[in-house]
Amino acid sequence: MRDILVTLIVFGSIPFILRKPYIGILMWAWLSYMNPHRLTYGFAYNMPFSQVIAIVLFVSFLFSKEKKYIPMEGIIIIWLMFLVWMCFTSFVAVYPEFATDYYIRVLKIQVLTLLTLMLITNQDKVNKLVWVIALSIGFYSIKGGLFTILSGGSFRVWGPAGTFIEENNGLALASLMVIPLMVYLHSLVDNKWLKYFLASSSVLSLVSVVGSQSRGALISIVAVMGFFWLKTKNKMITGIMIIFLAVVGWNFMPDTWHNRMNTIETYEEDASAMGRINAWIYSINIANNRVTGGGFESWSRGTYALYNPEAELIIVAHSIYFSVLADHGWIGLLLFLLILILTWKNLTKIINFTNKKPLYVQQNMLARMLQISLLAYLVGGTFLSLAYFDLPWHIIAIAFLLKIQVLPNVKKMPINRHVRE
Numbered sequence: 001m002r003d004i005l006v007t008l009i010v011f012g013s014i015p016f017i018l019r020k021p022y023i024g025i026l027m028w029a030w031l032s033y034m035n036p037h038r039l040t041y042g043f044a045y046n047m048p049f050s051q052v053i054a055i056v057l058f059v060s061f062l063f064s065k066e067k068k069y070i071p072m073e074g075i076i077i078i079w080l081m082f083l084v085w086m087c088f089t090s091f092v093a094v095y096p097e098f099a100t101d102y103y104i105r106v107l108k109i110q111v112l113t114l115l116t117l118m119l120i121t122n123q124d125k126v127n128k129l130v131w132v133i134a135l136s137i138g139f140y141s142i143k144g145g146l147f148t149i150l151s152g153g154s155f156r157v158w159g160p161a162g163t164f165i166e167e168n169n170g171l172a173l174a175s176l177m178v179i180p181l182m183v184y185l186h187s188l189v190d191n192k193w194l195k196y197f198l199a200s201s202s203v204l205s206l207v208s209v210v211g212s213q214s215r216g217a218l219i220s221i222v223a224v225m226g227f228f229w230l231k232t233k234n235k236m237i238t239g240i241m242i243i244f245l246a247v248v249g250w251n252f253m254p255d256t257w258h259n260r261m262n263t264i265e266t267y268e269e270d271a272s273a274m275g276r277i278n279a280w281i282y283s284i285n286i287a288n289n290r291v292t293g294g295g296f297e298s299w300s301r302g303t304y305a306l307y308n309p310e311a312e313l314i315i316v317a318h319s320i321y322f323s324v325l326a327d328h329g330w331i332g333l334l335l336f337l338l339i340l341i342l343t344w345k346n347l348t349k350i351i352n353f354t355n356k357k358p359l360y361v362q363q364n365m366l367a368r369m370l371q372i373s374l375l376a377y378l379v380g381g382t383f384l385s386l387a388y389f390d391l392p393w394h395i396i397a398i399a400f401l402l403k404i405q406v407l408p409n410v411k412k413m414p415i416n417r418h419v420r421e
Contacts, residue, residue, distance in 0.1 A: 003044035006036045010049045017056050021064050022119040024057030026132050028112050032390050033136035033174075035160040054112065061115065068118045071404055075342040075396075076117075082335040083110055086296075089328045093295020094303055102296035106388045113393045117400060123362060126401055127188065130366070133394060134181040137165070138201055141175035145204025148211025157212045164389040169318075172209045172217035173380040176224065177391055179205050180369035180376075187365050206245070216383030223379040224372055276318045276383070278311035283319075283326035293329035320381035327387075336387065340378065343396045346403045347371045354406055363406050370399055 010027070017024040030036070031050045038045065061068070070076055086103060093099035120126055144157035159171035179202050186198040209217050225242050232238040279299075285307040286294045294303060299316050317323040325333045350367040354360035377392045386392070 002040040003042040006040055006044050006049070007047070009036075010052065013053070014056050017053070018060045021057060021060040021066070022121075022125050024053055024060060025112070025116050025119050026128060027053045028057065029129060029132045029390075029394070030136050032109075033133060034139055035163050038160040038162065054108070057112075057115070061119070066119075066121075070114065070117050073400075075339060075346070075400060078335055078338050078342070079114075079396075082332070082339065083107070085332055085335060086328060089292040089295050089332060092292050094298040095295065095300075098297035099295035106296075109388065109390050109393065113390065113397050116394065116397045120397075120401060123405065126366070126398060127185075127362075129394070129398070130181050131185060133391070134178045134185060137174050137178045137391070138182065138205060140165070140171060141178065141205035141208040142201050144171065144175070144208030144211060145206070148207050155211075157208050164386060168212040169214040169216055169384050170386060170389075172212035172214040173220065173376065173384055173386060174389070174391055175205045175212075176209050176217060176220055176376045176380065177373040177395075179209075180372040184366050184369040188362065216380050219383070220376050220380035224376050227375050228372060275311075275313035275315045278308055278313065279315050279317045279326075280319065280322045282308035282311065283317050283322040287325045287329045287333075291329050291331065293325065293327050293332060296327050298326060316385050318383055318385050320377075320384065320387040323385045324387050339396060340374070343399045344371065344374060347374070347399050350399075350402050350406055360406060363402050367399070367402055370395055370402075374399075 010031070013023065013027050017027065028050065031053060037047055037049055086106065090096065090099040090103040116129070120129055140157075140159050147155070147157060156168040157171060158168050159165035159174070165171040165174045182198050182202045182205065186195055186202070189195055189198070206221075209221060225246075229235060229238050229242060282299075282304060286298065286303065289307065299314065301314055304311055304314050317326055321333065321337075324336045328336075347367045347370055351364060351371070354364035354367065357364070373395055374392070377386075377395070381387070381392075
C-alpha cells in the first residue's frame with residue numbers, strides 16, 4: 001500500500017510540475033529529505049523517483065515562459081568556481097573513477113539547488129520550500145523525539161537508510177538545523193492547532209537531537225542556545241527556559257547517554273575521537289602535498305600509508321572542513337569557507353536592514369532563523385562529513401533569495417534616521 005501511495009504522489013505531481021516548474025523543486029526537496037520510498041517494502045524502495053522528477057523539472061524549466069536568470073553576484077561566482085574546482089579535483093583525483101562517480105552525485109544536488117535560485121522567485125514560494133524542508137526532516141526528528149521519550153533515551157535515533165542523514169550524528173545535525181525553520185513557520189501561521197503542532201514539533205525535534213547520543217550535536221546545542229540567548233530580547237525569560245530544558249534533559253537521559261557524553265572530556269582515550277584527529281592530520285598532509293587534494297573518495301589504506309602512516313584507524317574526516325580540505329585542497333576549502341562567510345554576512349545585512357520594518361517582518365524572522373541554522377551547521381559540521389548535504393546549500397540559496405528580495409530596495413527607500421519606524 002505504501003509503495004502505491006508514494007508512486008501515485010510522485011507521478012501525480014508531474015502534470016503540476018509541467019505547468020509550474022517550481023513545484024518540481026518542492027517535490028525534489030521532499031524526495032531528497034524525507035526519502036519516502038525508503039519507508040516502503042516493495043517495488044518503490046529502489047525506484048529512481050528523484051531522477052523522474054529531475055527530468056520532468058528540466059523539461060518544464062526549458063519550456064517555461066518565466067524569466068530565468070541568476071544575478072551574478074560575488075557569492076554566486078564563488079559558488080560556481082567551487083563547482084568547477086571540484087570537477088577539476090575529481091579529474092586529477094587519487095582514484096578518478098570513484099571521485100567522478102561521487103562528483104556526479106554532488107553535482108545533481110548542486111544543479112537542483114541552483115535551479116532553486118531561478119524558480120523560487122517570491123516569498124510565498126520560499127515559505128513553501130521551508131515548509132517542505134522542515135516537515136520532511138521533521139518527520140524523522142518528531143518520530144525520534146517520541147521514540148526517545150518512550151524508550152527513556154536508551155537507544156540512538158537513526159535516519160532513513162542510504163541517505164546523508166542515515167547515521168545518528170547526521171540526523172541529529174539536520175534536526176537541529178530545521179528547528180529554527182519550525183520556529184519561523186510558527187510565526188507565520190494563525191491557526192492555533194498549527195501553532196501547537198509546530199511548537200511541539202520543535203520540542204520533540206530537540207529531544208530527538210539529544211536522543212541521538214551525538215556528542216557533536218550536544219556541542220551544537222550549546223552553541224545554538226547561547227547564540228539564541230544573545231539575540232533574544234527577553235534574556236531573563238529565555239535564559240530560565242534554556243536552563244529548565246537543560247536540567248530536565250540532563251536528568252531524564254540514562255547512564256549510557258551520560259557515559260557517552262563524558263567521553264568529550266577524555267577524547268584521548270576514545271578510539272573514535274582519536275580516529276577523527278588522525279583523519280584531520282591526514283587531510284592536512286594530503287592538502288599540503290597535492291594542490292588539488294586527493295579528490296572525492298580518497299580515503300584508503302594506501303593513501304593513509306602515504307599521508308598519515310601512524311594512524312591505526314582508517315576513517316573519513318567526519319568534518320565538513322577537513323573533508324573539503326582532503327577532497328579539494330586548500331583552494332577548495334577557501335572557496336567553501338568564502339561561501340559560508342558571505343552567506344552569514346548576507347543574513348546579517350538582511351537582519352539589520354529589515355529590523356523594525358513592518359513590510360519585511362517575514363524576511364527578518366526568516367533571516368534570523370537561517371542564521372541560527374547556519375550556526376548549528378558551522379559548529380556541528382566540525383564533527384560530521386556533511387559538506388555536500390542538500391540542507392546547508394538550500395540555506396545558502398534561501399539566504400541569497402532573501403538578499404535579492406530585500407537589499408536592492410535599500411537605496412530606493414527613504415530612510416530618516418531621526419524618525420522612529
